[in-house]
Amino acid sequence: MRFLSAKCPPKFYWFYPEIASIVLFSKVFIVLILLQPFELDRFTFDVQLYLSMIFSIIAGGTYYLSFLIMVNYLDENWTIGKDLLWANSIFLIVAVMVFWFFGFLDGKIEVEVQLEPPVFTDVLKYSFTIGWVMYYLIFSTDRYLMKFALLLKLKKNKKIQEKFEKRPLQVEPEKQNSLYVRLLGKNKEDVLELNPMDIVFIEARGNYVEVNYKSHSNEIKKKVLRTSIIELQVQLNSFTYLYNCHRSYIVNLYTVIEMTGTLKSKKAVLRCVNELYNIPISRLKMEEFNNMIEAYNTSILV
Known part of the structure; x- marks a missing residue:
């Protein structure tokens, strides 16, 4: 037994x-x-x-x-x-x-x-x-x-990383003294420049991803890029507070204010600019998500 x-x-x-x-x-x-x-x-x-x-x-x-x-x-x-x-x-x-x-x-x-x-x-x-x-x-x-x-995943991620490293950053001059990243899609014109801290969450939508972020005017904006959520993970791998809590979502742990749901089905509640978002959490990542929340936002009890 x-x-x-x-x-x-x-x-x-x-x-x-x-x-x-x-x-x-x-x-x-x-x-x-x-x-x-x-x-x-x-x-x-x-x-x-x-x-x-x-x-x-x-x-x-x-x-x-x-x-x-x-x-x-x-x-x-x-x-x-x-x-x-x-x-x-x-x-x-x-x-x-x-x-x-x-x-x-x-x-x-x-x-x-x-x-x-x-x-x-x-x-x-x-x-x-x-x-x-x-x-x-x-x-x-x-x-x-x-x-x-x-090994296959690491090899694939390495190829993706090398592909994006070959493309120049070209951040605008007024942004060079700030921490800005350039998210790249599969098309050359498919670009989003922003401070990673302004990202609220990223959602996979088939062959595209939708980036929800806070703009300079303190509004929530959305940008659709033709890429995969895995490729964005590689581009954002230096920013550990952007956590892949679900196969279709990446969330900014600093925006999590509470957890809802049952033991079998939990959601993270995100708040930014007075907007609330409910993001599902994979059951396989529940324990790791709890640890990440404790590291980045100790005010949240999971």
């Missing part, structure tokens, strides 16, 4: 569900071709490939769809027991869908030896056996996948 109630550390497939789905699809496909469960050898080879691909798509797709449902629950309270329950639920759903698919195909494809469709208990056996093998492989290689993903 102690093992099941232990906290489950963040996993590769939490942060990269698309890649995890493709990896799962590939592994299941290879296992089906090599081991041929469900008596796949009764089919012609091209039908074996077809069925193996369909079953692999069912496995990868079921994981990805379940992730979209579970993503809001993957936080510091997620335990190994919950993770195992999630995995078993996926295996069960896959078994039901595969069994249904066999019934759907019955009589519709040509087989070398006519056999009865598999019973549900056999499908369950194969689904859970293959599922647990896949779970073990993913679990045992997770730390290596996380290191690999981190």
